[in-house]
Amino acid sequence: MDTHDSVFYENTTVISRRPLIWPNGYRVAFAAVVSVEYYELRPPSNAFIPANVPGGFGRAPYPDVRAFSQREYGNRVGVFRVIEAFDKSGLSATAAVDAAVAQSYPYLVRQFRERRWPIVGHGYSLTRVISNKMSIDEEREYLNVSLTEVQKQSGARPTGWHGPEYGESERTPALLAELGIDYLLDWPNDEQPYVMRTPSGTILSLPMALELDDVVAHYHRRISMKRWKQAVLDALDQLTGDGRQSGRLLILNLHPWLIGHPHRIGYLEELLAEIASRNDVWKTTTQQLADHHRTLNSHAI
Template identity: 55%
Template sequence: MNPQSTEHSFYARDSVHQLAPLTWPGAKPLALALVVSAEYYDLYPAPHAFTPPNVPGGFGRGPYPDFRAFSIREYGNRVGVFRVMNIIEKAGLKATLAADAHVATTRSEVVTTAMALGWDIAGHGVSVTEVIGEHLTEVQERDYLDRSLTPLRQLAGSKICGWHGAEYGESTRTPSLLAEQGISYLLDWPHDERVVPMATPNGTILSLPMSADLDDVMAHWHRKISMQRWCRSVLDAVQRLCQEGVNGGRLLILNLHPWLIGQPYRSSHLEQLLQQLCSRDDIWFTTTDRMAAHAAPPSPLQRSPLETADMTLR
């Protein structure tokens, strides 16, 4: 892929009407999964690290050490994540923990608790203050992925299937390098409401689009939407997707950040939302690993998707 191009060759330009319908288990029109993003904020980011100037949790770029931003993320890993875990478990659901390498090495209890609950574990970069971008060389990015995934693999003792980049960050090489690492799906492309196969030189990787619009940080921190309005928005989205999903399964993946939605006054709204969602009988409540496993094509797609206009999911 040419990094100077305004296009890419990961998938064909299929509209919602062109891919063969995907049927979820039980013929449910909607598959819904929760991702809980556990993130570490470096007091002193590495000299080569790219940190977005508006990374949530702080008040803009300031002198280091930035104890305010560090402490807000620390709250998520000390308090908020366990509150969110309890709420999700109380609802009878499982989730995916997207954990970065620093959480795995310095707050391993977060990862081991999720594993004990039977949750999926996905890679989430090195830290929230070190984001992938085109500024990395291929060698540097490959090293970044190694540093991100190795601590999780050592803790989990099993294959890590999924990836959610810190701050959704990717380069033009990331899907291919993730496939090289044995990652089967990524969550960083909010480009659809279905599973989209992405062809790379290292084989197919699936895109499971998370709803960036309903991401709690995007909704509450950046756009200042109230919890009541956010809950209503999720319910409205579910209603619409269930209606349209009868003609081909849709998905909704909600990204939750414990430092934000794990706050006492926000978490009660999450609890009420999950109760309302679980009262429906037209949703397949699943995890991202299981969603990807169900949607995986029967065989890897090696050709460029632009040459495979009839690419379909079975």
């Protein structure tokens, strides 16, 4: 067993587990997450902001207008191009919404609700990342506020979670389980769902493809859009082949402030169209993945 303070998961390899069966015999499942984030112009003095945020030239002296405006673009312009790209393809996505976006942009939450996209919690803001700097009471309050603010706008409490910048403390999975969260998206250490066990109960980990995350690929590694699109398709081809023995998973994380620019969105549209046309991929959502795993493993969750 691997241990992370109060978190435990089985130390198994993908070839040693009971074969994973997707519906209708699919070998690979594809889902997408659209991360909708708020970048505070003046974060609290005690906020933890990783060195890679905002990227590029790094943080400017306050007020950090450049980084703030860049993220605002995603919530005012880019997100609508991303939504339209999914509409055109006929695919659905999961919306990861932080509390500040729910408060400041309730019309975005309505857009997701109208399309019946699953909505997961995404922290308070991009500029307040979870870490061990928080006390357990501070983190519990942070998580509860993050979920409650999204619930106010969406009408339903999220059952999934994606921390800002994939951030967690050693306690986060246990606290999320305590608050009724069924699944999280922060551990990119597998190509299959797996169960985490905590003192508060179990929580399902749905690993995202961190290497293909648009911020990691384009903003940090400077991979071209053409090459990124092909990399996603190459990954699906490989996973389909690997899925002969046991089903595989690809969850793609997208950020409207980046992928929603006019010189990038066409590549996303092409990618989604190609995925939609494939008959060998289960096109699904994170909620459906969690529901399917629960059905197959009701004794474990």
